[in-house]
Amino acid sequence: MATIKDVAKLAGVALSTASYALSGDSKVSTKTKDKVLEAARQLNYRKNGFAMDLKRSRTNTIALILTDLSGPYYSELIRSIQDVALTNGYDMIACSSMGGQDSTAVRFLREKRVDGAIVLAQNITDDTLLESAGDRFPIVVMDRELTGSGLINVRVDSEHGGYTATKYLIDAGHQTIAYISGPSNSSDNALRYQGYLRAMHEANLEEKAKWRLGGNFVREGGYSATKMMMMQGDMPSAIFYGNDEMAIGGLKALEEGNISVPNDISIIGFDDIQLAEYLTPPLTTVRQPKHESGSLAGHLLFQMLNKEEVNEAYKLTIELIERASVQQLIPMNNEK
């Protein structure tokens, strides 16, 4: 691999001159510059990224850290953050935190291989985040309420989302409502569930243990939780799935059991993934402002990178998307 030294030699100039020419500095005559560029071309010279980063101690890159790079939910988020990065002249890379504390993601945080990070990965501990963040390394977390030096969070109001979804079901006349939950270590899930509980209590409705099943936020989980509920024999009048993925699985289970949605049972999801509107029936759900939250997180990160003042925590509101998976048992506009 040719180095800048080789280029300088071939072009017959000093090392520094070559460096300046290569980075487009204006203190080099056009003629010399051309000579250097030509030499570089001939040698198929490529800057060595690390050397540059090491010297500059800046990478011009931010990382987006996700538990799992796959999954439809993340798509929009990735895109919105990428856009912000691009407009700020930064690169963005996505790393998975699969593997927990030994993952690529954690290494990137610890070893500061990027200039800052946006994190949405439950399997990274608070400690790691707190430890890695700092003045010179801003982090924006999106999945918990953590703050610290160089560490802020932007969140979606999940509690309110859970409340809204449940309230909507109740207002439609449903009295028995199941909640299919996500993983227990997910603060989002806990909040959605809390919102569900608040709405239930407010309406003096009982929350039954047999109708509180775990689906781990994945399709198969929703499917088997629903199957299990069906096997119990006693179905609620509505099911609130902690996220859309689980609702999709649930829909399948219901269909297989010849239970019609929304005629026999109503279901509501959470997230509003792209797919939701293509389901049969189109899924009523709670929209997460993915684009907004991604953009916001991105913008905040760059503000921190530029040493501007930002708040410690941001909360975005959700929106209920009415589609066709919930049956209105009683006319809309009732109290309680």
Next chain:
Amino acid sequence: MATIKDVAKLAGVALSTASYALSGDSKVSTKTKDKVLEAARQLNYRKNGFAMDLKRSRTNTIALILTDLSGPYYSELIRSIQDVALTNGYDMIACSSMGGQDSTAVRFLREKRVDGAIVLAQNITDDTLLESAGDRFPIVVMDRELTGSGLINVRVDSEHGGYTATKYLIDAGHQTIAYISGPSNSSDNALRYQGYLRAMHEANLEEKAKWRLGGNFVREGGYSATKMMMMQGDMPSAIFYGNDEMAIGGLKALEEGNISVPNDISIIGFDDIQLAEYLTPPLTTVRQPKHESGSLAGHLLFQMLNKEEVNEAYKLTIELIERASVQQLIPMNNEK
């Protein structure tokens, strides 16, 4: 930020000792090691990633380069490659090539910020790939038939896929078959289309220009191409969508126009994304062996990294997934 020098000083040992202790080398006494580790903890010392990479001139990281990190199609691929990387003790990062030649992805290739890459991104030119690849930097391309020094490809047999899909439609008794194509710069699309053409010619069926529309491989594209076809008034008996995403859009357009699938028209997709089976009706499609191709690409990359011999090109076969979006007009088992 504390450096290894500070750690060594605090621990009262030499620089190299600290380095050895920190990397878990066995030539350091447990006692000294503990001292060093303790000092590191106190200083909240973190290795500087670049310095290490620069010195080692190895990153232990591979990159997966995709046009767009979002999109359901990639999810499985990402996962399978990530798995392979993990088992090989490597990290994987995903970069988007959004921005073409100026993108993060191209920078990573050019500046060799990783040890090797798997590329599935049409907007990166052959030249860039050829130039970046080499003995010390293996690349596996998945979206074109390019080979070169340190550059191999693994592909899915798209032509055969296109042929199979079309043949299936013809065998089912369909005579007028439209093809909704992807972007013109996609070699996959070209191949699928070629397969379509071959099957049509073989059956002496005519391919009409008015039934060859572009949908750019995206949902909205499939939607508007279908709408356009509907506006023309003359519908074919079957539509072959170049990928499932476009078929989803098409399905929506058809539904809006009260055209029933598969009663009024049959449709077939390509890819077999997760969603396909959840559609109404479940989509008949051509399955791409995403998991297999991802794993294969990953394995090959690691073989190259280990200087093992590999072939230049690999081709995986597709599989037709019969679901409910194609109507059998004539009994199955006919000739031609």
Next chain:
DNA sequence: CTGAAAGCGCTAACAG
């Protein structure tokens, strides 16, 4: 404008 020289933080000989 150009050239020499000093490191960025780390690893890995090499000689005690």
Next chain:
DNA sequence: CTGTTAGCGCTTTCAG
């Protein structure tokens, strides 16, 4: 086992 030393490839003063 420990300490000294020489760079990895690049940027960037600082004098010519």
